Amino acid sequence: MKVRVFDTTLRDGEQTPGVSLTPSGKLEIAKALDDLGVDVIEAGSAITSKGEREGIKLIAKEGLRAEICSFVRALPIDIDAALECEVDSVHLVVPSSPIHIKYKLKKSEDEVLDQAIKAVEYAKDHGLIVELSAEDATRANIDFLIKLFKEGEKAKADRVCVCDTVGVLTPQKSEELFKKITENIKLPVSVHCHNDFGMAVANTCSAIIAGAKQCHVTVNGIGERAGNAALEEVVAALKFLYGYETNIKLEKLYEVSRLVARLMKLPVPPNKAIVGDNAFAHEAGIHVDGLIKSTQTYEPISPEVVGNRRRIILGKHSGRKALMYKLKLMGIEVNEDQLNKIYNKIKELGDLGKYVSDADLFAIIRDVLGKDLKEEIKLDELTVVSGNKITPIASVKLHYKGEDRILIETAYGVGPVDAAINAVRKAISGVADIKLEEYKVEAIGGGTDALIEVTVKLRKGTEIVEVKKSDADIIRASVNAVMEGINLLLQ
Structure with missing residues (x-):
């Protein structure tokens, strides 16, 4: 089965505190996402501001392969703003939990249902693809959730989405919930998970196993609070651990990760799975010794598959074999005495709590070999x-x-x-x-x-x-x- 990827980096991802993109920045990321192979790009929320609409319009007019979507509330004014931007679809979000309905909307379930269906009909009447999304669905009454989606079916919605808005699902609950939803709803079901307890990726994968056809993700897992399910982790896990395919070009994951990090000014943590600089980095002597014999010993997949690279880090945990391997990769030949001098200096820096960068290593090598860095x-x-x-x-x-x-x-x-x-x-x-x-x-x-x-x-x-x-x-x-x-x- 091929899973569709709905990317919300430019909407939910941009809601990360402190992040604000220019229209040109949004377009640059959208083009990269399209090239990456995502199926739907949620370009923003058209009602937000004039600048937001400019960005969405730029993306919609670019002629990208992906479906271009705008987030909307169940309000005609939001849908009109999306129509003004000439998007293909709307992600129509309706609060569904008793907490949201009572305290945020101050309405009854029947009133919420009526408003949602009228909004779906309004959007469909204006030629839009509609994904009807239940906000805070994982704390909603399951009967109300199914009723909302069934009424959405009657109103000709194209897809429905279950949102784990505050990240309270577990993989087990996710599988149970999505089995029940997909058994009762004929429309394709999407999963939208937040990472408040660090389980967004696991919950997303469980939903796919249970029958969800589309996953909502963000590059680098950015988003409100603890973020969303990370695109790179979800698609890699689906392919290599569960055997599901997507349209994502895996070899471009690292490149897109860094583009988003740069434009949103959100550095990627070194230990980030799949795209972190330490995801395929090795320092411990026993690990490097294993790698030299077979990279499969300490790497679940080849780093090149996801556009990353293998890194040999030198420090106090490194052995001589690691140093020899690193020097070989660098094309530097040394004798036994020189190797020992370089090795001892690295250990000294490591014991001082210092990370030995490439520049540090070159400085050590220049000192031991008496050679200067060639200034090209x-x-x-x-x-x-x-x-x-x-x-x-x-x-x-x-x-x-x-x-x-x-x-x-x-x-x-x-x-x-x-x-x-x-x-x-x-x-x-x-x-x-x-x-x-x-x-x-x-x-x-x-x-x-x-x-x-x-x-x-x-x-x-x-x-x-x-x-x-x-x-x-x-x-x-x-x-x-x-x-x-x-x-x-x-x-």
């Missing part, structure tokens, strides 16, 4: 202009030694650091496709003259490096970190 691209000049009522702008002049040519570019940014990094990335775009994955700043000491430590994580293909640089000038520290990371990736 050198920063010759950097000029940044910023001030009150001036859009920050930066220009850079780089010397690309590989082809002995000068690279000059100018770029704008939301701030002087952003402008400077944008100029560098723009200048090297013709040399290598390098993306900024993460950027962190920390003040060392107090006062206005405090040192600033900048950490950047850069990616080229499947290779990722992390570099830290300190300086009293945040712009200089940032650009120096980016330049060293670029040169590391070009090694």
Whole structure:
């Protein structure tokens, strides 16, 4: 069976506290989701604001393969706003639990039912696909839930959805509930789970097993409170653990994960399943020894299948075999004495509680072998202009030694650091496709003259490096970190 994927990153995901996308940002994510293979893109809630409608209109007019949907309440004004955006469908959400009906709506069940069906009929009369969704359905009276969906069937709704709005389902209860719903309802049933108890993915999979045909998910599991069921985890679990297919191109999962993280300014936790940087990372000596013999020993699937990569982390838990394996991957040859010196320095850093980044490892290797980092691209000049009522702008002049040519570019940014990094990335775009994955700043000491430590994580293909640089000038520290990371990736 093929399971449909309803992505609500741009609606429920954007409701993550502190997140607000521009219309162009929403469009960029929508195009990536469409390319990823999702079946439905919930582009937002049209009634929210003028900017929200602009974003939804942009997506609806882009000619994407996916069905474009707007969230609506059971109100004609909401449906009219969705129609104005020219969407294909509406996700028509109706409160269904006694808690919501009594305290939020202050209505009777009959009044809620009547309003819901009138809204379904209104949307259908205007040519929309309708997914009738019961909010807080997992705390609703099951008889009312079935009655709501049966009346929705009569009103020609196209799909129905059971929402675990506050994440109180368990996998066992999920299976029982969806079996009962699918036995009584002929329409395709969707599952929408929240992660308040960390069981959104498990509950979603249980619902699919019990007969649900479509799952609501968000990239990286973002959303209100503890978030929603994570798209990447659900589709991977369905395929590799349960044998269900989707239209998702698994090899694009990591790429889309990082795009959403960057545009929504929500970093992906390193230990995040499937797309986290540590999802396929190994440090312990016994694990790396097993990997060298067969990657299946400590990896359930190949990282490349989901667009991620295998990482060998060096630290106090690492053995010599791990170091030898890492050096081999880097194409670096050392003798026994040099290997021991590098190994001992790594152990010393590990005992100090320090994570040995790629930049740290290169520094250790350079120190032991007496070699300097080959600087493929050198920063010759950097000029940044910023001030009150001036859009920050930066220009850079780089010397690309590989082809002995000068690279000059100018770029704008939301701030002087952003402008400077944008100029560098723009200048090297013709040399290598390098993306900024993460950027962190920390003040060392107090006062206005405090040192600033900048950490950047850069990616080229499947290779990722992390570099830290300190300086009293945040712009200089940032650009120096980016330049060293670029040169590391070009090694």
